[in-house]
Amino acid sequence: MKQILSVQNPLIKQCKKLKAKKYREEQGQFLIDGQHLLQEAISAQLSLEYIFYDPNRCDPPQNTDAECIECSEEIIRALSDTPSPQGIIAVAEMPNEPDSDLSAGRYVLLDDVQDPGNVGTIIRTAEVLGMTGVVLGEHCADVYSSKTIRSTQGALFHIPILRRNLQAFTEELHQHHIPLLATAMNGESLEEAEVPLNFAILFGNEGKGVSPALLDKAAQLLTIPMAGKTESLNVTVAAGIVLYRLHSKR
Amino acid sequence: MKQILSVQNPLIKQCKKLKAKKYREEQGQFLIDGQHLLQEAISAQLSLEYIFYDPNRCDPPQNTDAECIECSEEIIRALSDTPSPQGIIAVAEMPNEPDSDLSAGRYVLLDDVQDPGNVGTIIRTAEVLGMTGVVLGEHCADVYSSKTIRSTQGALFHIPILRRNLQAFTEELHQHHIPLLATAMNGESLEEAEVPLNFAILFGNEGKGVSPALLDKAAQLLTIPMAGKTESLNVTVAAGIVLYRLHSKR
Known part of the structure; x- marks a missing residue:
């Protein structure tokens, strides 16, 4: 089980950049913050690359292929935009735009x-x-x-x-x-x-x-x-x- | 025409306290920020005590008995909760609660x-x-x-x-x-x-x-x-x- 404890870790620094729209568009990725949203993403079979979680707050989800990485509360705070994050944040791929069949809808x-x-x-x-x-x-x-x-x-x-x-x-x-x-x-x-x-x-x-x-x-x-x-x-x-x-x- | 130029003015310091709920309840007053809301309050005949306005931004309303006080942009900023205030803020009396006639409604x-x-x-x-x-x-x-x-x-x-x-x-x-x-x-x-x-x-x-x-x-x-x-x-x-x-x- 991989573990990251420093906010200075290069992967964390890179993922933190996904808080900015410009970087999200460049990377084709975005952040999913919190247990409920993450479960919705998993149930919709969204492609997830990493899941960062604070083991003192929650367990990693079972039903995912993403790399689950244990990390500190400080790292979760660095990745989150909310004042009281829930202890779990994922990096997700932006889904491809569906072909819109404009014959009906x-x-x-x-x-x-x-x-x-x-x-x-x-x-x-x-x-x-x-x-x-x-x-x-x-x-x-x-x-x-x-x-x-x-x-x-x-x-x-x-x-x-x-x-x-x-x-x-x-x-x-x-x-x-x-x-x-x-x-x-x-x-x-x-x-x-x-x-x-x-x-x-x-x-x-x-x-x-x-x-x-x-x-x-x-x-x-x-x-x-x-x-x-x-x-x-x-x-x-x-x-x-x-x-x-x-x-x-x- | 009265004019106040310092945020240290006692009246300004007192009105600024109305940003806090506790003080609003004590005083039975609240702040109305911006031209549109102020006109709605005037059209509803709400009782207004003061209107602070920045003469570089707007004129005071004509149709009110409130005391209109010219003031600096800095004072408007001190009274406002928004990042770009419109240059006019009033102190209003909380209306009395209407007698609720619960026979219909x-x-x-x-x-x-x-x-x-x-x-x-x-x-x-x-x-x-x-x-x-x-x-x-x-x-x-x-x-x-x-x-x-x-x-x-x-x-x-x-x-x-x-x-x-x-x-x-x-x-x-x-x-x-x-x-x-x-x-x-x-x-x-x-x-x-x-x-x-x-x-x-x-x-x-x-x-x-x-x-x-x-x-x-x-x-x-x-x-x-x-x-x-x-x-x-x-x-x-x-x-x-x-x-x-x-x-x-x-």
């Missing part, structure tokens, strides 16, 4: 959603409500940051995530006759609207909403009926309501 | 929701979807923290917020024949369920859900149909879906 498109917690929460909701995949535009928060992953509660391992230029992707959808839906103030009532079986639904930036150039391409606009003085819902809540409604209309 | 009850962003987001959703009031249990995040207020987007000024012992409050509801609803894994389908006109709906802690003692008192359990591998929705998303569904069934 129910896609969630995120345009410039900035907050990693929001991106993660919408991925979690999309997975729970049976969507086919989530497509992140180029300016969204990184799906492999620790905060995004934590907010997904592991859902990102169970649903295809694509990263695309959304202008180009909406063209592709159009060619495949998959209609683009979006939410807007003056659309059809979400409750009354007839929705197609296959679709892509677009959600936008926390402050500015969906960019006008993309909104122009929407075939159908949906409105969540509102009864109060506050002008809008949080984007994760709006997405939750719309995805629930579309899911229940199947 | 649609209440949202939060049991031990810990994250201030979650408490704020649920208040925002409840206001947008026309609920009568939000009742916070004793262990919820503080409604007057800057993060909670920011997450409400000002909705907290437009909907009654009560702080109560929920065990006692659910007894009161029972006496007034207002049924208690909650979400659970094995309840009636949210889509199919018949719901009463007046009700209180309970949401619980991010990790543990609603406490069993309160769940026992629920007259009706509702389940959001789930299709994925992830076990649960984020509490703000679950609340959004349930409140939307209850709102649209009126």
Whole structure:
């Protein structure tokens, strides 16, 4: 059983760099922090390279081919982004993007959603409500940051995530006759609207909403009926309501 | 026009203390940070004592009786909890709790929701979807923290917020024949369920859900149909879906 006790160990120093997006993209790897997320990754058969664990806090998982390395609490702290890490952190390979068969499906498109917690929460909701995949535009928060992953509660391992230029992707959808839906103030009532079986639904930036150039391409606009003085819902809540409604209309 | 230029000024030092919950409760006051929230507070006729503003960033509002005090950027920074404050911060009086007439209404009850962003987001959703009031249990995040207020987007000024012992409050509801609803894994389908006109709906802690003692008192359990591998929705998303569904069934 391999053991590392110094944060100065070259492998630890290298893995610690995966806290930065640039290095994650270069390496095609990312960190998975904590027992629950790790089990979700294993159950989804994600490829794991190393598992670092503090033997005073937990046992290494049995059901993995990853190299399990005993290490100190200090090393776990160095690798973690949370104030009280659980004592286990893995290095995982980013999964290959699935071939998206755009002949059918129910896609969630995120345009410039900035907050990693929001991106993660919408991925979690999309997975729970049976969507086919989530497509992140180029300016969204990184799906492999620790905060995004934590907010997904592991859902990102169970649903295809694509990263695309959304202008180009909406063209592709159009060619495949998959209609683009979006939410807007003056659309059809979400409750009354007839929705197609296959679709892509677009959600936008926390402050500015969906960019006008993309909104122009929407075939159908949906409105969540509102009864109060506050002008809008949080984007994760709006997405939750719309995805629930579309899911229940199947 | 009064002007303060030193962060050592006694009034500034006193107002800065309002960043701490303990002092807010003692003084019955709290801070409102930023132009949008301040305008929402003014439109809701909240009583404001002082408005501190940086004249290089913005003008003081016209439509208020508060004392408007010119001050330096440094003072705004000292009073704010955000990394890039907008240059205007007010000291507001906590509103008196409204007399809750429990003969009718649609209440949202939060049991031990810990994250201030979650408490704020649920208040925002409840206001947008026309609920009568939000009742916070004793262990919820503080409604007057800057993060909670920011997450409400000002909705907290437009909907009654009560702080109560929920065990006692659910007894009161029972006496007034207002049924208690909650979400659970094995309840009636949210889509199919018949719901009463007046009700209180309970949401619980991010990790543990609603406490069993309160769940026992629920007259009706509702389940959001789930299709994925992830076990649960984020509490703000679950609340959004349930409140939307209850709102649209009126």
